Structures are given as structure tokens and as C-alpha cells.
Amino acid sequence: MKGSGVTIEPNGHFCSDCAVRDFAVCSSLDPAELREFEHLGRRVQFSSGETVFSEEDITTSFYNLLEGVMRLYKLLPDGRRQIVGFALPGDFLGMNISGRHNFSADAIGAVTVCQFAKLPFGRFIEDRPHLLRRINELAIRELSQARDHMVLLGRRSADEKIAAFLLCWRERLVSQKGVSDMVPLPMSRQDIADYLGLTIETVSRTFTKLERHGAIDIVHGGINLLDPARVEALAAA
Amino acid sequence: MKGSGVTIEPNGHFCSDCAVRDFAVCSSLDPAELREFEHLGRRVQFSSGETVFSEEDITTSFYNLLEGVMRLYKLLPDGRRQIVGFALPGDFLGMNISGRHNFSADAIGAVTVCQFAKLPFGRFIEDRPHLLRRINELAIRELSQARDHMVLLGRRSADEKIAAFLLCWRERLVSQKGVSDMVPLPMSRQDIADYLGLTIETVSRTFTKLERHGAIDIVHGGINLLDPARVEALAAA
């Protein structure tokens, strides 16, 4: 579902009290810069399932995810899909060198982004090396995650993939909402399958197996980690 | 094989006539900067199979590959290996945010690198945003390649993996030594298998199958692309 999103009236939205202020790209900006920066972005909302941008689209904007979860994916011509990542609040999307996006991005549930037009954003960076350094830092971190994911896709069994996914997803949620054994899974089984290079049936079966072994409890919208140690042992790394 | 490499006497080595001058990180530097930069790096040689740096090692240096090919890989505790990339001359290695390398790097055949101590290099970048921009550009390009590779690992068949690998490898060699239907493969079958998430037997069988179909010709140290169109069709993307 292609969506252009809904721009929110800017009343009352200031970078200085933005929820992702401290861990997004903008954490590198001082208060004065932040006031200038404020005029570059506009808040836009997307509803569940809407596509924020598509692979091969000419890049006209960058996005800072403020609220919600997004799936980032690539499609093969015959429809096979590989999800290359899930984005959480604070993630910065859209950087590329070809001038075109190299993956598509959909909202999973309602999403709010801070959208920056490419050119003014590029100009703003120009003489702010600390912002560039911050962007570089995020790119390098993503690269490291991408390599970990290659190991998972190329060399791990279905059981290991699922276990590693649960732990890694929980870990990422920690920085958002603190530690908890309840792990919300807003994405569908199909999304998880396409992320792990499996089929939906294998994902379902593996969850059931983990539940039968008492390692997790499948609840609506997520799972409970009953035995984190056992899941860690399964993830084996 | 862990190796510390052999430093080459600096006589007669100048950045200005470096082979990778135009496409490595240093392409962003002007002649004056280049002269200063020259003192930061030292040329080091590694012989076939030597390890230049290992995953989890504390990062003390960055590397600019000048000559040869390297395999970049991660190991699971039980020895399973995933090659996350092959490095060619001009590639810049070692960036990370944790202070530790996040993959290992071996020489495939003899290799020459330009090695930079981390701290002086970091200081040199400090007030040279154009160099930082160049590094960022390289990171973003690698990220895009990493995502393509995830699709390959997660969603493609063995035949497609091999075909895509041959075409992609040939494409990369174009910028090094021009177009040719002779594709040198300096890495072993095991390396190819670990890059594609397959076993050595499947790689061997798939090569043989391609040869029987007249698409390629297996020669010592590489293959001849007899029917590029057919291989492209197999790669299906």
C-alpha cells in the first residue's frame, strides 16, 4: 500500500523535547543548531501497512523514525522478499550514494517520522562535521549489524535463527522501553520469515517447539521469555 | 595463520603515484594534504593465508588495500564460517565504533596494504570533513552491498547464488583490470561456499553443471564466461 503520509500541524512540536532527541542523528546538535534544524524537518504520520518509500525511487527525503516500527526490505522480480532490517525510533533512513533508495520501507502499525528534504538537509550537513560524524557512526553500526545478519542467514539453522532473533529483538527494545521478559512482536510471522530467510510455516513450528520445551510462552502480539538462558543456548553464539 | 606482515622500506613509495590513488579514501585529498598523509601510512606486505586482523581484536590500525585480495569473515563458536565480503585494492578496512574489529581479514595470495595507526589517522580526519565524507560514502556503498548479499543468502537458490556471484565478481574486477570474459577466482571453493552460504560440494557441482550446459568453462584459477547472457538469466534479478 503506497501512502504519502499525513503531515502533522507543527504546533507544539520542538526538537528539544523530541522523544528520540538523545539517540537519533540530532544528538550531535547543540541547542542553537537544533532551533535551525527544527525548520528542516516536518512530522509525517503513516498508518499500518503504508509504504514510506520504495526501492529504486529517486531519493527526495531522508527520514528519522520517531514512533512505531518499520520493515525495510528488498524484493526479487518474482516476488521473493528479504527483509533487511526492522527500524525502531531513532533510526535514520534513506542515505545512499546512487540517488535512489536501495530498499523499501513500510509502516508496521502506526508510524511517525521526521522527514527532511534531501537538498536542504545536505546543505545543513555541509558545514557541520559533527553531524556528518554522527551519521557515519550510525552507518558503521548498521554495517556491523548487517554482517551479523549475514552470518545468521548463511550459516545458522532455523532454531538458531529464531532464538537469535528473539534475543536480538528484545535487546533492541531495551533501549526503547527497558528490560522485560515480555517481548512484543508487532511484525507478522511472514515478516519474521522474510527477515530470517525461512518460511512462515517453519517460523510457526519453531515457536511452537520453543513453547513446548517451556522456553517461551506465545501470547497475542508477542512472546514471553520464560527461560532466557535456554534460548541463549539455542542461539549458540 | 596469524601474521604481523612485513613493512616495506619507504623508498620510492609516494601516495601521489599510488595505484589506488583515484578510488580509495585518499581520492578526497588535495596534493598538499597528500604529502602530509604520506607520513601516516606505512606499506606492509602479507603472504598468502596470513591474517591481517581478527574479529574482537582491539582496533589499533585501519587498512587501505593496495594489492591483492582479502577474505573478510566471521566465525561461529563451533567453527562455522561466513565470509562477509572479499576486499579488492582501494577498499578501506577496519572502521568500527566498538573499538574492536567486527570481522577477521586474511590475505588470499600476496597482499600489500597501507596501514594507518588509529589515533593519528583519527586526528588527521578531525579537521578534514571531505575525508570524512569520503569514508562515509564508502560505508554507505558497503551497506548497500551488504543488503544485496542478505537477499542472496536468504532468498536465492544455489544456482542463483553461484551465477550472481560470478557476475558480481566479474563486475568488481572490471574497475581493476577492465572487462574480460576470463574471470580469475583467486579464492578457494571453500571460500566461495562460505561466502554464499553453501557447502564446497554444492559449489563444485554447480560449477560443473554450468560447464556442462556450456555457460562457463572451468580453467585453472578461474572460469571463462562463455555465455554471459545465460548466466545472467540464471542469476534472475
Added chain:
DNA sequence: AAAGCCCGTTGACCCAGATCAATCTTGACG
């Protein structure tokens, strides 16, 4: 509340690619 749909689960079966096991090729070295 009945109908329909979407999503997830479960079972039966199958196959691409892994595993196991020779055998062959090539190059290094006495």
C-alpha cells in the same frame, strides 16, 4: 450472529542441498 477474511497453526509429503565417502588433480619437495 452468521459470513467472510486474514493470520497463524498443524500435518503429510517432498526435494534442494547437506553429509559422508571415495577418487582425482595438481603442485611442492626430496
Added chain:
DNA sequence: CGTCAAGATTGATCTGGGTCAACGGGCTTT
């Protein structure tokens, strides 16, 4: 030139996970 070791190929067999198919449970719609 013969010996050895390392890599590559090939064949036989097995299996993890894919495919196909049925079913169920929780929504929305009317």
C-alpha cells in the same frame, strides 16, 4: 621422477526445511 598433501570433483545417501493442504481462531462486515 616418485611421494605426499591439499584442494577439487563426483557419487550415494540423508535430512532440514520447503511445499501443499487442511483447519482454527479472532477480527470485521452486514
